Amino acid sequence: MARTPSNMLPLGTSAPTFNLPDPDGGVHSLDDAAGSDGYLVMFICNHCPFVIHVADELARLGKDCQEGNVAVFAINSNDFESYPADSPPKMKEEASSRGYTFPYLIDKDQSVARAYNAACTPDFYLFDADRKLVYRGQLDGSRPGNDVAVDGRVLRSAIDALLAGETIDGQQVPSIGCSIKWRTGTQ
Numbered sequence: 110m111a112r113t114p115s116n117m118l119p120l121g122t123s124a125p126t127f128n129l130p131d132p133d134g135g136v137h138s139l140d141d142a143a144g145s146d147g148y149l150v151m152f153i154c155n156h157c158p159f160v161i162h163v164a165d166e167l168a169r170l171g172k173d174c175q176e177g178n179v180a181v182f183a184i185n186s187n188d189f190e191s192y193p194a195d196s197p198p199k200m201k202e203e204a205s206s207r208g209y210t211f212p213y214l215i216d217k218d219q220s221v222a223r224a225y226n227a228a229c230t231p232d233f234y235l236f237d238a239d240r241k242l243v244y245r246g247q248l249d250g251s252r253p254g255n256d257v258a259v260d261g262r263v264l265r266s267a268i269d270a271l272l273a274g275e276t277i278d279g280q281q282v283p284s285i286g287c288s289i290k291w292r293t294g295t296q
C-alpha cells in the first residue's frame with residue numbers, strides 16, 4: 110500500500126470555500142455552519158485502507174465536534190468513475206453504516222481538493238471561527254498494521270486547544286494515506 114503524506118497547507122490560510130453536493134443531491138458549504146467555533150474539513154473516501162482503519166473514530170470525532178460547535182465536512186475527491194467503490198451510492202452506504210453525522214460530499218471535478226492542496230485520504234484541516242487554518246496533519250499515530258490505538262488524540266488535542274482559546278503547536282505531523290485518485294489530466 111503506497112503511503113502519501115499531506116502537503117501541509119500553510120497555517121493561517123483562509124478556508125477555501127465550496128458548494129458541494131452530498132449523495133442525495135443536497136448542496137453544502139462552510140456558510141451552512143456560520144457561527145461555528147471551528148470548522149473541520151476532512152478528505153476521505155470509502156476504499157482507502159488508511160480511511161477504513163480510522164473510519165469508526167471519524168464517526169465518533171464528528172459527533173463530538175458537533176456537540177462542541179465545530180462544524181465537520183467530509184469530502185470525497187477521488188475519481189469514482191475509475192474507483193467505483195467511491196461512487197456516490199457507495200458513499201451514502203458508507204456514511205449510513207459508519208454513523209457519520211456530518212455531510213459527506215462529492216468533489217467530482219476535484220477543484221476543492223486542489224484548492225485545499227489535499228494529497229491523501231485521510232487529510233485533515235482545522236480552521237478557527239474566522240476560518241483561518243490552525244491545524245493540518247494526522248489524526249493520530251495509528252496506521253494500518255502498526256498496532257497503535259486509533260483514538261484521534263492528535264487532532265482531538267488541536268480541537269480542544271482551539272475551543273479553549275489556546276495556541277496550537279505549529280509543529281504538526283503530516284497525515285499519511287492513499288493518494289487522491291486524480292482524474293486523468295487533472296493533476
